[in-house]
Amino acid sequence: MSHNSFGHLFRVTTWGESHGPALGAVVDGCPPGLRFTLEDIQVWLDKRKPGQSRFVTQRREDDLVKVLSGVMPQEDGSMITTGTPISLMIENTDQRSKDYGEIAHQYRPGHADYTYDVKYGIRDYRGGGRSSARETAARVAAGGIARLVMPGVTIRGALVQIGTHKIDRNNWDWAEVGNNPFFAPDPKIVPVWEEYLDGIRKAGSSVGAVVEVVAEGVPAGLGAPIYAKLDQDIASLLMSINAVKGVEIGNGFGAAEITGEENADQMRMGNDGKPLFLSNHAGGILGGISTGEPIVARFAIKPTSSILTERQSIDAEGRNVDIRTKGRHDPCVGIRAVPVGEAMLACALADHYLRDRGQTGRQRER
Amino acid sequence: MSHNSFGHLFRVTTWGESHGPALGAVVDGCPPGLRFTLEDIQVWLDKRKPGQSRFVTQRREDDLVKVLSGVMPQEDGSMITTGTPISLMIENTDQRSKDYGEIAHQYRPGHADYTYDVKYGIRDYRGGGRSSARETAARVAAGGIARLVMPGVTIRGALVQIGTHKIDRNNWDWAEVGNNPFFAPDPKIVPVWEEYLDGIRKAGSSVGAVVEVVAEGVPAGLGAPIYAKLDQDIASLLMSINAVKGVEIGNGFGAAEITGEENADQMRMGNDGKPLFLSNHAGGILGGISTGEPIVARFAIKPTSSILTERQSIDAEGRNVDIRTKGRHDPCVGIRAVPVGEAMLACALADHYLRDRGQTGRQRER
């Protein structure tokens, strides 16, 4: 059982709160013999790091990751995995706990305050404690390890919708994702989103978004029906991200609207003698098993619940209160969810990759 | 690990293929002391049973469930659970395996034929074998047990969309669901769907759909962050249903389009002295934990991939072939997915209900 763990052969356990001394992840099951540098992991944390533009929270965290176990340090500064658990730690440095004193006994609408109190009878109110999106730093670190596991697999994500403003998929250019503060693959949407989000931000409001994550180079045959389907495990991990309210694979909810003729991807033998799908409505998964086509998943993030407008709520003593959430927050938490979604997809794939091939058998035969 | 199992304290393992002698489920972790009759389980199987209208497959199966273990038979014909695993078996009776001979070596587009062959190198092609939606009979039987576990919880489902035809939510009436062959909660949509689906059926085509499942009376406090969130586990189980391509909780993808002011559910103390949510955009779950409001989930089912129109594909020997799927099939498999979705929701909730309360401690103290 796994309140704070996920995966089976590639198994990640995260720990830590928003305002504790540190947070981290233990990655268990990483195959031995993989060489990497700290920078290979840090690069993903930097992508998720707060304070990088005016559209995300102004909390300042360096989010420097430490590797405490599971590797043999090499003379060139790199590390080689040994097959033992990799403990990753990120220290919290910029905690302004005083921001939260007022809400220690009040339930912020849309947050987990009420439900944590109901469930546990005690709650670390400082920055949302364990329910803070800060926990996703640990996921991103673990995702960095997951990426090492699968040679030839590329995992990328992009923001495809903010509020009702969607990208034009005809403009999709992966190279553009790094050129704007939104991870937008469509350069033409950038000024639209900038103007829209500036308005949201200045109003002390927030808005939802949709993220798309894609894995290319995934071998056919990953996933284990009936209850360890690849799409099921991807859905589970994406839904576990803070504020996510919907997940779809391939054409997703769009599949409900079309006919069997339109939806089912036809096949032909390719010129290279390999099976070829003529389309990818399935998002790379049939019967819970990867087809070899790109894995495509999308998830919807609700608007940040922390807003400056006064809202009706109650407190722990059962009194009606009106709350305005102070503290530093993201006007659109969906932006920073892009690297988190990538990490979750990487972890899900790494887990099924190892289930299929075993943790160490392959290594031994090389 | 659990290729064919799900749940932790309420744990279900299913087995069986479309054209084997039988299929079934082992339900492990059901608390002792629950009294039920065979009819209490059979009623849900009857709801899912094929051949009940022209809009579903004409395969005829009685789907009679047997209870092989885990209960003490009582003199009045009822049974009482003992806390040991409950083995449920449904025998297959109407198997027309000859329908499938032709496709033994051909990959039907949209089906799991290709991926099973890639993964396993062998495939029970008869009716899709393990990948057949027939496996969901076992889920529905297990769901019948799950419903016994939680006193006061009501779990219901309805079809809310076929193709682009959506119900009018203002007309929602749960009492109507049993009055039409679609599990439609809106009586006005019924003639529209009838006409539309008749066209689809006669054309040998198929179409997708959206199902909504709702659980009322769920106590606040179920669900275990961070990686055993209630919404995560619901999403996982709904996505595991055959042909499901998307899942959402509460307002789901709609949450991406609105602001924090619109989305976060405000609270007030109710006249009964209990906390009251003024809306339920969250679908009854905050921070992965139930709020006490109704749990609301929707899932999108792709159109049945078995259609009479000839489609391009390949065979196991790597030759291009054109396939027209024969056999008996559902023009809209989404209809029969309603009781399956209910069962999955029931199982997810029963599991978290027991995690919270323990398997037997409560019983002992009564």
Added chain:
Amino acid sequence: MSHNSFGHLFRVTTWGESHGPALGAVVDGCPPGLRFTLEDIQVWLDKRKPGQSRFVTQRREDDLVKVLSGVMPQEDGSMITTGTPISLMIENTDQRSKDYGEIAHQYRPGHADYTYDVKYGIRDYRGGGRSSARETAARVAAGGIARLVMPGVTIRGALVQIGTHKIDRNNWDWAEVGNNPFFAPDPKIVPVWEEYLDGIRKAGSSVGAVVEVVAEGVPAGLGAPIYAKLDQDIASLLMSINAVKGVEIGNGFGAAEITGEENADQMRMGNDGKPLFLSNHAGGILGGISTGEPIVARFAIKPTSSILTERQSIDAEGRNVDIRTKGRHDPCVGIRAVPVGEAMLACALADHYLRDRGQTGRQRER
């Protein structure tokens, strides 16, 4: 979580009671492409079957196993596994429930009657219900599947002690195990045990025993430290067998009595260029990982608690009672534990074999 399941990649779930209609096992994770006949499984059940000599219970059960799923039947009567769950069922035929009416409310000393009642508040008293050693038939069937998984691995067991009468290990001859009703590897102990057990049996008494199970041909490298050590998982499964009170690996408790010089197995390169252990005190496992030497485990079985001598106990209403257990029972339940121990060892090894190599990756590459 797994009240009634064990294993991870080779995962077995058993169900059924002593006096229900049937019992069985679902074997999940068996690799595809393995060909076997019903006889390949039945042979192990026949070995465990009651009523085969005067030294075991006179209950008569054919214990015929049925395979309900997970295989493609072949024209020659054999079956090939498909990678989907294999459902094995054994129907109960010789149930004399009336034997047990008297003890429905009395707690037999040494049995699980009291603890089941305390835990569950209800108990299937007929033949001990789920706590009956009859459940081990399902284990033995599953073990038959497990043996198919590992080519070149031989798993055998023998009885090495009854009461204080131990075999002479110098006489060990595996070929003798099938030549006597005790699975004794030492033909000289047979008349001793016969005379001793005849006395026990006629006195309506019972006695304990020790079983040794050995796996040869196990590749080096199986087992996953720190908490999925091969010896740990073997100990867990052997301890799960009814009436087992102790487990040891290699020289076991004997290791406590000797020095490091005596205990640690030295190594040399063999003439075949392979590493060679000069002894096997470790029982084939170092640091939780197999060495390539034979895996050797022993377990102690307590005397059958069902005896004809009157014993002091209480009943469910809290009254003192004196009980004499009727019904048919084994004077030395350790005898029939031999095939059960073999099955548990086979399952533990199959699980780790697949963890190491993956469920299907190897198959695909052939």
Added chain:
Amino acid sequence: MSHNSFGHLFRVTTWGESHGPALGAVVDGCPPGLRFTLEDIQVWLDKRKPGQSRFVTQRREDDLVKVLSGVMPQEDGSMITTGTPISLMIENTDQRSKDYGEIAHQYRPGHADYTYDVKYGIRDYRGGGRSSARETAARVAAGGIARLVMPGVTIRGALVQIGTHKIDRNNWDWAEVGNNPFFAPDPKIVPVWEEYLDGIRKAGSSVGAVVEVVAEGVPAGLGAPIYAKLDQDIASLLMSINAVKGVEIGNGFGAAEITGEENADQMRMGNDGKPLFLSNHAGGILGGISTGEPIVARFAIKPTSSILTERQSIDAEGRNVDIRTKGRHDPCVGIRAVPVGEAMLACALADHYLRDRGQTGRQRER
């Protein structure tokens, strides 16, 4: 799946190597609302700490534990658990990695060197890396948390045998355990062991031992048949301790030697109106479920494999070598296994305690 985790509702994941920067445990599933101080955990680590007498390794580690998450710090310096994962870290301070350079490519007999290399193809040879008994510090810290979970349960351990020298059970006095460097409950054995172990130590040799751990105050009803039996889980965890080769419950292997009349514990109603067992051969467990009597388990620890006598072995390149193990080691590693065994028993019981009662349901109702 759980290479480096154990437990289900009380779930512990450990990480770290002998000579890495730190090691630790993440304890997931600890109920909320438990107040403790750092000293409550440190006390158990101090008991296990090396360098406390001439009979254990002279490595000097303070083994100071830090709590990095899962608690709300209180003004008085204590902490209250919040139900979120508790991350415990112990920094390594006295690492003499240079001691191990020579054996980087040689396989020490009796150690995990060979098997780790076979399995992983890479090995942290510094102090045995992950296979070092230093990992047990993390277990002991986790055990400290486990003890908090069960009010009224007392868990104690003692050394009962070194080599062939056994304590006299008639002299058993728990109060004596803290009065000698062996955790011996029999003061008369102390001079015997001192003299014997001094000889072993001076000879650069080592010897095995047997530890007994006892839990009193355990409520009846813990444990979940058939494959999550309490004795099974205790055996699994005790066998997972480094160097353990045998485990027994109650009279253990002794049960094999006696009759049903002698072995089965009779019952009577006590004067307090509660069920009373007249003996405890079962070691507090029947049918895998606790009886309410003390849980009694013993485990055998092999002699430390690190000895000064030259031994035959091979190196990673397949050459014969003769090895004499340098470095600081325990002449009888069984001594320091006492607090480790206690910790494992505490964790197993805490897990089943929570399975029975649920993680949080009870708390909410107080």
